Amino acid sequence: MRRADLSVDATKLYKSHVELLQAWERTKEYWKDDNSQSFEDEHIAPIGPFVKLLLDASNHLNEIFRNAERDLASPGDD
């Protein structure tokens, strides 16, 4: 078992974001006006870059953790 596995949290964040976007698509079917579009532009779209930056950083750090753990493991540890 790994000491740290950031992929679980990264996956959870990714799924939550996808679910939010899917929910927004469903909402737009019933909310069609300029306010809807501006709400998407100002409040929904900006989430994406933050999520992507964190996911990329977490995946990169997870790889660092994996290599460090492999290199520094006690003899006999898997």
Place this chain on the structure above:
Amino acid sequence: MSQANVQSLAAMREFRVRMLEFTEAANDVLASLQTQCYSFLDWVEHDRPNFWKQYMLRSFDYIAEARVALEQCLMRQVGDHRPTCYEEKLALQAAKRRLEMAQEKVEATTRWANVVRHEIDEHEARRGGMQRFVETDFARSIAVLSRMISAIEMYAELESGVEDVAPPPSAET
């Protein structure tokens, strides 16, 4: 001002729930990431150096023990027969290899501690950015949606109490 077109107030309410759920999930993830990062850093900066230094010290002991065993073996000459002491020589070689590995690992812990701390700092910048976004911008987004829903609800009450209504033009402020 454009004419609003809100066919379902329920859909907006439902989406507000989804936004709150996203906030909760994001906060869980952000907290968990931070905990895992600092736990791993502690392992690299404290647990591992202690472990490998102790391992190195024990390796010196093993080498000393293996040397004694080899010397004792070599002294067991019977007549013209000199013992090969093959196993004892192998044991000494293994003990030396163990020490070399331990010394390499002690150096590796220092290298990894620097790398891991730097990478966690980089990650923390991204994690902190997301945290601030969720706590401020996204919370504000939820508040904006809530105000829009409230405005429509008030308008609906004034009109007929039915859900499918056109909201006031200034629903979003």
